[in-house]
Amino acid sequence: MSYNNLLVEKTGKTTVITINRPSQLNALNKETIEELNKALTEANTDQGVRAVILTGSGEKAFVAGADIKEFAHFDVTQGKELSAKGHELLFNYVENMTKPVIAAVNGFALGGGLELAMSSHIRIASDNAKMGLPEVSLGVIPGYGGTQRLAQLVGRGKAMEMVATAGMISAEEAKSWGLVNHVVPQAELLDLAHKIAGKITANSxxxxxxxxxxxxxxxxxxxxxxxxxxxxxxxxxxxxxxxxxxxxxxxxxxxxxx
Structure with a gap:
């Protein structure tokens, strides 16, 4: 299947899905979310696939958030629908996949980008990565599971601070907080992701x-x-x-x- 916003490559028992909107810092728009659902569903139902790696194209961003232009004019009902649909198609879907998903965070992971990483089963990051949930600076809150998964991963106090300040943390801070498992130089990120995937695919x-x-x-x-x-x-x-x-x-x- 061909995609407008994704690159999909199967290597052995691992599928690598790269979000490919570099001019938009790989921001998640409606089309990209729908394409991710299709690519992930294909991987999850493929008996020859045992693990999935999610990453972003380029060296700047994993996913630098949602595409704000798409929903800046939404009303209350449309906002609720946007959040619910996102949960259904992508964020809850990733969390409940039967194939482990490794988020290889290769740069900025902000808003929906961090929420996508948090919905994945394993997170690793390049040493230049920055992570945050800046939604309150736009007058809204994280709506794709951020308020829930962040607290589960780092604790209530740190989650409150990250969300309320709309600040970013470094990859090393994310590691010390338990938000990511490993931090490596960017050139080594995908190698590590494949190494972890290889260990997974050797098991049942x-x-x-x-x-x-x-x-x-x-x-x-x-x-x-x-x-x-x-x-x-x-x-x-x-x-x-x-x-x-x-x-x-x-x-x-x-x-x-x-």
Whole structure:
């Protein structure tokens, strides 16, 4: 499938999706969000894909926010619809994918860009990256999960400070806060993303999907994460991957998961 705003490349068991709007610092407009949904859905349903890497084109930005020109004239109802649709098509979708998504943050990750990174399962950053949620400087709040996921990742106090000041933090600060896992020079960012993806793709895809559902359950209102873990643990026993993994262990060989 061809896209106007994305570059998609499959390398082995990993799909790399690059948001390609460099003249707009890869800002998320409606078309890009819809294209991301299609590309991510394709990767998530492709049995040959085990991991996804999300990044931005160029050296300046991962995603420098949403395209403000598209919604500057919206009213209350349209604003609610914009947020709800974004959650459905992209941010909640990414979080609940059964294939792990690695956000390789290669520059500015602001507003919707940071929200996209936070909805991903793993975040790594280049040492020139800057992250923030500047929405209150525009008279609005983060509307794509930022107020929720940021607090989950860095704690309530730091989230309040980042949102209320509309400030940016460096990649190293983001690492110290637990917002990203690793910081490397920009030239090494995609290599690290592929290294992590390679470790993921060597393991059981069905088990990883169960693990994602179990971990996410801890953050779902009214859901007992331990109960979900018990259910998902039990389901694993009925999979070919469980049989292969345990047989390989007993036979002292490396498991070959399909």
């Amino acid at each position: 895809g069905t088990a990883i999907a169960s693990a994602i559902r179990s971990i996410n359950a801890n953050y779902e209102e009214g859901v007992n994460g331990y109960t979900v873990e018990v259910e998902e643990f039990g389901k694993c026993f009925g999979t070919p991957d469980f049989k292969e993994g345990t047989t390989a262990f007993i036979e002292k060989r490396k498991a070959a998961f399909n």
